[in-house]
Amino acid sequence: MKILFVGSYPPPYGGVTTHIKRLTNLLFNVGYNITILDVVNGDFKKINKNICIIPLRLKYIKLIVQSFSTANIVHIHTSGYGKYWRESLLIILSKISNNKVVITIHGGLFPEYVSKCSAVSIFCLKFWLKYSNKIIFVSCLQKNAVKKYILSKEINKFEIIPAYLPEEKGDMTNNDLKNSFVEPDKNYFNVLVMGNWLELYGLDIFIYAVKKLIDNGINLKANILIYIYSEPDLSYKMKIESLIESLNLRENVTFIPETDDTSSVYRVTDIFVRPTHTDGDAMSVREAISFGIPVIASDVCERPEGVVLFKNKDPADLAQKLQHVLDNFNFFKIHVSDSEPRAYGEKLVQIYSNLF
Known part of the structure; x- marks a missing residue:
């Protein structure tokens, strides 16, 4: 079977690009032929x-035309943040x-975009729903937004x-990243936050929460790890770096350089914050x-x-939950070990x- 993905292949490493890369590898291993129509990067690559x-x-x-003509299925991966005409x-x-058409909508902001769509965008989204064979949402919030604002009969x-x-x-024996940390004390925890240089990823909320713990006189036995996997929005990057300096947290924070082996980042992490x-x-x-x-x-x-959930945009609540x-x-380490997530490749x- 020949599958044509429309999306982007890493780098950069983000949720959608990583999903496409892993899905490509999974399908290759079971005998599929994969072509990726990359909407971000500009270089042709023949991986194998x-x-x-x-x-x-x-x-x-x-x-591009040849890839469509030879594919059995076209699977479009989109954030759902506008440009609905392109997917149409x-x-x-x-x-x-x-071709058969599958669309996966990945974006967390998709419900907000749908609620504010123009008439043209609504028309395009209805076109998607009518002429695709399967619409995949990564969360029920996305599905509910389509049912509410698009009023689709294609449920x-x-x-x-x-x-x-x-x-x-x-x-698993690669300790290069672990050896890069200056704090060898096993009584310290590595707390990781990961994302893009964008405000919606809440880095400032996390930093204010850490500062609040310190201001409350708590001996914070934690190294703060920040892993950013995208080109920076320079103004927001400067804002975060200035915030870290102004709150005197520079000694508490380590910025991890981008890597194509994200498992090495998780292997040095004790607690993950989103x-x-x-x-x-x-x-x-x-x-x-x-x-x-x-x-x-x-x-x-x-x-x-x-x-463990905390109230959105509430650094005080995040500080309390982190502590x-x-x-x-x-307790939490044992509890999380009993809840390993399903892999959803077989369903796809x-x-x-x-x-x-």
Whole structure:
């Protein structure tokens, strides 16, 4: 079977690009041929005889048309943050080529976008729903937004499938990242926050929470790890760095350089914090759980079982929950080990098989 993905292949490493890479590897291992129409990067790549990446650029138009004409299924991955016309054009090309069409909507802000859509955008979204064969949402909030604002009759096409797919966890003896930390004391915990240089990822909320613990006289036995996997919004990056300096937290914070082996980041992490202001279904949360790491996350969406929730945009509540997990770490460590997340690849393979 030949699958054409429309999305982006890493780098950069984010939730959608990582999902596409892992899904590509999973399908390759069970005998699928994969072409990726990359809407972000501009370089053609032939990974092997069964996997190639074609940039969505005019100079590659012949390869793009050929990839549609030879595919059995076109799977479009989108945040759902506008540009609905682009996906609509790709659906038209898919139907001309007699492809089955699957769309996965990944974005946590998608419900907000849908609630404010113009008439043209609503028309495009209804077009998606009518002419696709399957619509996959990563959370029930997305599905409910479509039912409320689009008033679709295509509900039989809807599926909720979280984006998490397990990573090959690399060389577990690789200690390069662990050795880069200056604090060797085993009584200290490494607390990780991960995301983009964007305000919606809540880095400032996390930093204020850490400061609040320190100001309350608590001996915070924690190293703060910040892992950013995107090109920075320079103004927000400067804001965060200035905030860290102004709150005298520089000695508490370590910025981890971007790596294509994210398992190495999780292997040095004791507690994972997800302070986002909005979310779809955060792959990083499920990933942390799969490594047996206790997770604290904002209450902006449904979270996996065992995640400790704090009130969105409330650093005081986050500080309280962080201190609670630090004080009772062994309890939460044992508890999270009993709640390893499902991998959802088999469900996607079944959808492809049913459509084919």
